[in-house]
Amino acid sequence: MDNGDTLENNEEFLNNINSTLNVKRDYDMKELDYEWIDIIEDVLPYLDNILRNPKRFIINEEEIVKVELARKVTVESVIHLTQHTNFIQKIEDNGDVKPSKILNINREESLDTYENRFIFTLLNNLRNFYEERVSATGGTSYCLDKNNMIYIANSKVNSEEINVKFEINDTSKVIKGTGGAKNGFSFEDRLKKIKIQMDGFFGSELYTTLAKLHVPPVRSPIRHTNVILKNPNFKKAEDLWNYIQAFESKDKREKEKKNYFDKGILKNEYDQAFLMTYIANRNLIYSSNSGSEVNIINQMMKRLIDNLLDSVEDLNEDKIKKLFEKQCDIIKSDTIKKTNSIENIFKDRFSRENKMIDAVFNNLKGEDDGKNI
Numbered sequence: 212m213d214n215g216d217t218l219e220n221n222e223e224f225l226n227n228i229n230s231t232l233n234v235k236r237d238y239d240m241k242e243l244d245y246e247w248i249d250i251i252e253d254v255l256p257y258l259d260n261i262l263r264n265p266k267r268f269i270i271n272e273e274e275i276v277k278v279e280l281a282r283k284v285t286v287e288s289v290i291h292l293t294q295h296t297n298f299i300q301k302i303e304d305n306g307d308v309k310p311s312k313i314l315n316i317n318r319e320e321s322l323d324t325y326e327n328r329f330i331f332t333l334l335n336n337l338r339n340f341y342e343e344r345v346s347a348t349g350g351t352s353y354c355l356d357k358n359n360m361i362y363i364a365n366s367k368v369n370s371e372e373i374n375v376k377f378e379i380n381d382t383s384k385v386i387k388g389t390g391g392a393k394n395g396f397s398f399e400d401r402l403k404k405i406k407i408q409m410d411g412f413f414g415s416e417l418y419t420t421l422a423k424l425h426v427p428p429v430r431s432p433i434r435h436t437n438v439i440l441k442n443p444n445f446k447k448a449e450d451l452w453n454y455i456q457a458f459e460s461k462d463k464r465e466k467e468k469k470n471y472f473d474k475g476i477l478k479n480e481y482d483q484a485f486l487m488t489y490i491a492n493r494n495l496i497y498s499s500n501s502g503s504e505v506n507i508i509n510q511m512m513k514r515l516i517d518n519l520l521d522s523v524e525d526l527n528e529d530k531i532k533k534l535f536e537k538q539c540d541i542i543k544s545d546t547i548k549k550t551n552s553i554e555n556i557f558k559d560r561f562s563r564e565n566k567m568i569d570a571v572f573n574n575l576k577g578e579d580d581g582k583n584i
């Protein structure tokens with residue numbers, strides 16, 4: 212078969228190709244953001260400081276009671292009596308005053324301040340935020356990319372019919388199992404630690420007291436009292452409040468499903484591969500002379516160069532030459548590395564075998580020397 216016939220057959224093969232390339236892709240990516248857990252961990256010590264030493268204020272309850280029921284006579288009681296002499300029952304000869312009634316002042320400490328109600332509301336918001344984020348951030352970050360391609364083709368050269376069908380499955384799966392880990396603690400460990408601290412907060416005197424009082428929640432914007440403005444613990448608490456209020460998830464989720472029949476460059480490449488496989492098989496079957504392999508390589512190289520020229524506009528002879536030289540150098544380098552590795556393995560094995568043989572001979576020699584003695 213001469214080159215002219217071969218080229219004509221190749222062109223006939225390409226012209227008669229009837230092929231389909233079904234491409235399917237299933238892409239699923241989830242990338243979780245863990246900034247929120249850093250923010251919470253940073254603020255928890257400041258909330259703990261507030262709850263251990265909550266701000267209190269004194270409530271004075273004034274009432275006029277019979278003198279025998281008065282718990283304590285204060286300066287305010289005396290001043291009130293001088294202003295309300297009608298409560299004086301009797302003045303003794305020695306000047307002692309005996310009132311019938313007197314002002315009684317009950318002083319009680321209260322946690323129902325604006326600042327404490329702010330913390331109470333913040334803790335409730337934090338609990339809701341925490342539960343929502345734990346639910347949304349469940350699992351781990353991952354990227355799953357599945358590709359499936361089915362190529363079916365047939366062609367005809369003279370009376371010869373050629374059919375091919377093959378399928379390629381490509382799956383790439385990357386799981387980021389350490390997502391959310393920090394300072395030797397896994398994401399799950401960090402969540403447990405936060406949950407334990409939060410449960411402690413909900414058992415604090417401030418929270419339980421205000422919960423019993425059913426105090427109304429504080430709403431934005433936060434009133435900037437002196438305590439909230441100047442106390443570093445409350446300033447951190449307000450930072451957390453603002454973060455929760457303005458929070459927008461930075462989690463990324465992408466999904467893509469494709470199922471189509473390619474009719475462009477990709478399908479053309481598969482058609483060319485079909486032709487090159489046909490050329491190789493034909494030469495292996497019908498050529499028995501020593502030049503058959505060279506003939507196969509020449510034809511495949513020709514098709515490869517033709518494809519390169521069709522695909523890359525500015526590709527010329529010099530660039531093709533450099534490209535092939537570079538690939539040849541890479542292949543030679545890899546071959547040398549493999550050869551050296553194999554040589555080292557054999558040298559090591561031979562060395563160990565020699566040592567074993569020497570040991571056996573030495574043992575035998577020792578036994579012979581013992582017999583001679």
